[in-house]
Amino acid sequence: MQAKEIRNFYINEEQSVYLLSHHDAKKHRQWLNICIKKLTLLGYENVEMIGSGAFGFVFAGHDDTGLPWVFKFSRITLAQSIRDRLEDEAYMLSQINNPLVPEFYAFERIKKQGILMMARAMGEDLEKVSLKKGRIGAAKIMTLAVRLRNVLLDLRNHNTGITAQPIVHGDIKPSNLVWDEASDALSLVDWGSSVYAQIDSDGNPIASNFMDLMSADLSTTNARMGDVYFIGEAQMSGEQSSPRFDEQGVAATLYALASAQSCRFGVDVIPASSLGLPIELAKVIDGMLSKNKQVRNSAGDYFMRNITSMAKAYLPELPKKVVKAAIPFWFSYDEEPETVVYSSRKQFLRQADHKQQLLDVNDAQLDRYYKEFLFDTGDTEKAFLASISRLAKYPAVGGLSFHWKDESLFVESSLILYNETLAAAFTDAVNNTVMLAQAISQKGLFKCCLFDARKTIQLERDRTGAFKFESLPELDFETVNVNASDVTRPHSYFEDGKDPDEQLQLPKKVIKCVFELNQIHHTGCIIFEALPDRLKIHHYYRLLDASKEDEFRRLLNKLMQYAVNITDVGVAGFMKLPYKNTREFSLCEQQSNHYYPKNPKMTL
Numbered sequence: 001m002q003a004k005e006i007r008n009f010y011i012n013e014e015q016s017v018y019l020l021s022h023h024d025a026k027k028h029r030q031w032l033n034i035c036i037k038k039l040t041l042l043g044y045e046n047v048e049m050i051g052s053g054a055f056g057f058v059f060a061g062h063d064d065t066g067l068p069w070v071f072k073f074s075r076i077t078l079a080q081s082i083r084d085r086l087e088d089e090a091y092m093l094s095q096i097n098n099p100l101v102p103e104f105y106a107f108e109r110i111k112k113q114g115i116l117m118m119a120r121a122m123g124e125d126l127e128k129v130s131l132k133k134g135r136i137g138a139a140k141i142m143t144l145a146v147r148l149r150n151v152l153l154d155l156r157n158h159n160t161g162i163t164a165q166p167i168v169h170g171d172i173k174p175s176n177l178v179w180d181e182a183s184d185a186l187s188l189v190d191w192g193s194s195v196y197a198q199i200d201s202d203g204n205p206i207a208s209n210f211m212d213l214m215s216a217d218l219s220t221t222n223a224r225m226g227d228v229y230f231i232g233e234a235q236m237s238g239e240q241s242s243p244r245f246d247e248q249g250v251a252a253t254l255y256a257l258a259s260a261q262s263c264r265f266g267v268d269v270i271p272a273s274s275l276g277l278p279i280e281l282a283k284v285i286d287g288m289l290s291k292n293k294q295v296r297n298s299a300g301d302y303f304m305r306n307i308t309s310m311a312k313a314y315l316p317e318l319p320k321k322v323v324k325a326a327i328p329f330w331f332s333y334d335e336e337p338e339t340v341v342y343s344s345r346k347q348f349l350r351q352a353d354h355k356q357q358l359l360d361v362n363d364a365q366l367d368r369y370y371k372e373f374l375f376d377t378g379d380t381e382k383a384f385l386a387s388i389s390r391l392a393k394y395p396a397v398g399g400l401s402f403h404w405k406d407e408s409l410f411v412e413s414s415l416i417l418y419n420e421t422l423a424a425a426f427t428d429a430v431n432n433t434v435m436l437a438q439a440i441s442q443k444g445l446f447k448c449c450l451f452d453a454r455k456t457i458q459l460e461r462d463r464t465g466a467f468k469f470e471s472l473p474e475l476d477f478e479t480v481n482v483n484a485s486d487v488t489r490p491h492s493y494f495e496d497g498k499d500p501d502e503q504l505q506l507p508k509k510v511i512k513c514v515f516e517l518n519q520i521h522h523t524g525c526i527i528f529e530a531l532p533d534r535l536k537i538h539h540y541y542r543l544l545d546a547s548k549e550d551e552f553r554r555l556l557n558k559l560m561q562y563a564v565n566i567t568d569v570g571v572a573g574f575m576k577l578p579y580k581n582t583r584e585f586s587l588c589e590q591q592s593n594h595y596y597p598k599n600p601k602m603t604l
């Protein structure tokens with residue numbers, strides 16, 4: 001199967017509504033409003049959007065008795081065949097009767113739009129919790145492990161009343177677990193990848209009756225793709241669906257939460273054994289995430305059998321150590337940005353490995369797999385890219401450059417976080433990025449910019465290709481006066497030659513302006529994304545020398561005047577970081593073991 005060609009390497013991760021064209025953004029908002037209106041007309045009150053995923057949008061509202069409901073709509077941009085899966089999801093959800101699973105209410109169809117209705121799980125999903133809290137401690141991970149194991153057991157023991165009919169959820173991950181801190185209630189949501197298991201955990205076929213066994217094509221899989229950042233190898237490569245899939249989801253979830261990552265791929269570099277978990281739990285998680293099928297399965301069996309007795313251990317919360325950020329960041333108290341990350345020079349992170357057997361490309365998750373460039377990238381590189389995406393889930397702007405040379409990794413950075421309460425969690429996210437970078441052994445350069453999508457300037461072209469505007473929009477900037485002594489420290493744009501991943505030819509005058517700007521002490525980035533019908537200019541600028549404010553503004557205005565002469569299509573950008581080679585790190589393949597103490601009382 002041929003991979004789709006990827007043209008632009010400054011790929012923004014999740015399309016922020018602010019980056020859509022005005023037309024698309026309007027359509028999107030209108031559609032959300034129609035959904036809300038429809039639900040209100042059906043008699044539900046206080047309708048609001050509470051979540052979205054690759055497949056759909058989720059709204060919440062109350063029925064006339066005050067009971068909280070959830071309504072899931074499939075994305076209108078997806079193929080009808082994919083949208084129709086919402087009905088399958090409704091069916092699978094209706095089969096499950098478990099206190100940890102929201103009750104199925106109804107599946108309705110308004111014209112082509114299906115709506116899945118179910119009970120609302122109160123609280124927040126664990127991905128959001130993880131983003132706020134950073135690494136989750138031993139006791140909480142252990143409690144969650146026991147609860148998830150009990151759900152797995154329940155799914156395995158599912159029966160139709162007459163015969164055994166184990167169910168696979170197929171997409172267990174932090175964002176599909178909703179947790180209410182006040183009541184400690186936990187729910188497993190999103191049954192869109194759920195199917196009946198075809199084989200049991202030992203690989204033996206399951207058939208609810210003899211006819212099924214006769215008619216089923218024993219070699220084809222009914223498996224659905226779960227989130228490519230969390231599913232195990234068997235599900236990814238299209239094996240027959242089995243309860244092992246969910247063991248993988250559980251292990252990946254526990255690992256991601258304990259390590260403050262948004263995927264499973266970092267496990268070789270930051271193993272569960274390095275996260276301060278009890279040794280037995282850490283080993284079982286690492287085992288379950290192993291590449292070796294036998295190790296994986298026996299760890300899975302061990303987990304299912306022993307987690308309840310492991311959880312009897314005394315695991316008091318240990319005094320929190322203040323973790324220092326491996327690279328510095330600063331705070332801003334202005335309005336929080338809508339952060340988007342663009343990255344470049346990913347090319348070298350690829351490893352030619354087209355052996356991956358891919359399932360149905362007509363799948364939103366797989367589409368994401370392609371777009372995010374994961375199909376021929378090693379696990380550590382995937383984890384690194386995922387850690388960069390995770391940084392953009394924080395209200396932060398700035399830039400990072402990673403330069404892998406001989407024996408060291410050099411990181412230049414400028415990061416500003418707009419919410420001080422997130423400092424500890426952001427520190428964990430930043431430190432993971434550095435640890436993962438330390439484990440990349442190829443030589444090369446990677447850079448990324450985080451900016452506020454709300455500030456992106458968009459100019460549409462008319463039929464002749466000229467940009468339409470009444471008055472030329474201005475590139476804005478913040479002024480922060482830093483010490484005079486700092487101003488003299490060296491700083492520079494990337495002067496490392498042309499980025500092979502960028503194709504946009506910028507007018508010479510634009511480049512000249514950028515170099516003139518470089519003479520003034522500041523930090524920031526500017527990315528020109530030229531599409532056939534419009535130009536997006538993503539940017540953020542912080543002037544660090546207030547005495548140069550007028551000159552800085554004049555140059556930015558000039559830059560805009562020249563930018564409207566862009567005729568080419570593609571992406572190009574510049575980033576300026578305040579100091580050169582801010583930090584040097586040694587390479588490190590794997591973090592060392594660190595377990596929860598055998599005798600926590602001694603530590604307390």
Ligand SMILES: Nc1ncnc2c1ncn2[C@@H]1O[C@H](COP(=O)(O)OP(=O)(O)OP(=O)(O)O)[C@@H](O)[C@H]1O
Binds near residue numbers: 070175
């Ligand atoms: N019953 C529910 N109660 C409360 N919140 C819910 C419920 N169902 C979904 N959500 C919230 O909505 C989000 C998106 O829902 P869901 O995962 O079902 O959508 P999706 O499009 O299938 O997402 P994904 O891309 O993760 O597969 C969830 O992460 C969760 O926060």
